[in-house]
Amino acid sequence: MAGRDVHIPVMLDEAVEGLAVRENGRYLDGTFGRGGHATAILARLSAEGRLFLMDRDPTAIAVAETGLATDPRVSLRHDNFATMGEWSALHDGGLDGILLDLGVSSPQLDDASRGFSFMADAPLDMRMDTTRGISAADFLRDAEEAEIADVLWTFGEERFSRRIAKTIVERRATAPITRTGELVALVTSCGVRREPGKNPATRTFQALRIRVNEELSSVETALAAALELLNPGGRLSVISFHSLEDRMVKQFIRSHEGRVQGSRRAPPKEAPPARLKPVGKAIFASDAEVAANPRSRSAVLRVAEKLA
Numbered sequence: 001m002a003g004r005d006v007h008i009p010v011m012l013d014e015a016v017e018g019l020a021v022r023e024n025g026r027y028l029d030g031t032f033g034r035g036g037h038a039t040a041i042l043a044r045l046s047a048e049g050r051l052f053l054m055d056r057d058p059t060a061i062a063v064a065e066t067g068l069a070t071d072p073r074v075s076l077r078h079d080n081f082a083t084m085g086e087w088s089a090l091h092d093g094g095l096d097g098i099l100l101d102l103g104v105s106s107p108q109l110d111d112a113s114r115g116f117s118f119m120a121d122a123p124l125d126m127r128m129d130t131t132r133g134i135s136a137a138d139f140l141r142d143a144e145e146a147e148i149a150d151v152l153w154t155f156g157e158e159r160f161s162r163r164i165a166k167t168i169v170e171r172r173a174t175a176p177i178t179r180t181g182e183l184v185a186l187v188t189s190c191g192v193r194r195e196p197g198k199n200p201a202t203r204t205f206q207a208l209r210i211r212v213n214e215e216l217s218s219v220e221t222a223l224a225a226a227l228e229l230l231n232p233g234g235r236l237s238v239i240s241f242h243s244l245e246d247r248m249v250k251q252f253i254r255s256h257e258g259r260v261q262g263s264r265r266a267p268p269k270e271a272p273p274a275r276l277k278p279v280g281k282a283i284f285a286s287d288a289e290v291a292a293n294p295r296s297r298s299a300v301l302r303v304a305e306k307l308a
Helices: 012-019 036-042 058-065 081-086 106-110 136-142 145-156 161-172 180-189 202-213 215-229 243-255 287-292
Strands: 026-029 050-055 074-078 095-101 230-240 276-278 300-306
Touching: 012 036, 012 095, 012 230, 012 300, 026 036, 036 050, 036 095, 050 058, 058 074, 081 215, 095 215, 136 145, 136 161, 136 202, 145 161, 145 202, 161 180, 180 202, 202 215, 215 230, 215 243, 230 243, 243 300
Parallel strands: 026 050, 026 095, 050 074, 095 230
Antiparallel strands: 230 300, 276 300
8 A cells, every 4th residue: 555645544443433423523634634534534424413624735635625525514624723713614513523633644755746755856845735835945045054953953853953954054055955865965974873774864854844834833723722612522632643742732631631730849729620631541553553554653642522
């Protein structure tokens, strides 16, 4: 099952089970991708149920338009899931479940022309939404050395961030860095060491992708909007693929559990009202799933339920 536009949904059963789908409920898949999770949700809905789909990738939207979006129970919107709070249709009746499958999809990685992968030489783009925003090449052309280093350290946890940033700025003074192959060669030339089997540019590519697509700020905004849109008893099911995302999701759920936040040395505080409760513990892909789909190796699923 390799090739362009093939996407194996990660933890399909677990993520959809976490939503506890009711047949006449209202659900949002904020990351349609190629529709694996959405198809499973729709199969559980009656004629009275509603499924709302979002994706920022115009290619994913095109797939939805000729597929699931032809179902009268489905509504589609081309936008970042961070804007879910601006979709008026979601406020009319609220939502009984929201699914977010974070990160980059397999079709995006496998399409070399998108510039997400260091496995093939291609234009250095990395935008999930190719209709707006700046590309990774644009960022590397215009950003100050300190900003590049900060992005690599913060979003890629790249310990060679300053060395790489310095080399990028030196290199672009001669010629712009516009292709993935050029960036891989540049990072490799910096003497970056990775675990056996890992490309030296792995963390650099992750960091640039997160920065170009504003992924972490989008997650932060989306989580806050999801809490307001969910009806009491509604479920939030989020699949993360790296520790930065998962930490945000975990801390968001914890911050709304009604726990007292503060220091033992400070005066005692009154616990805020509880608005969310975690449903079970974090779930990881099974050994069988990882064997069938290695990209699920780093996935973490967290589910929470909105309280009355």
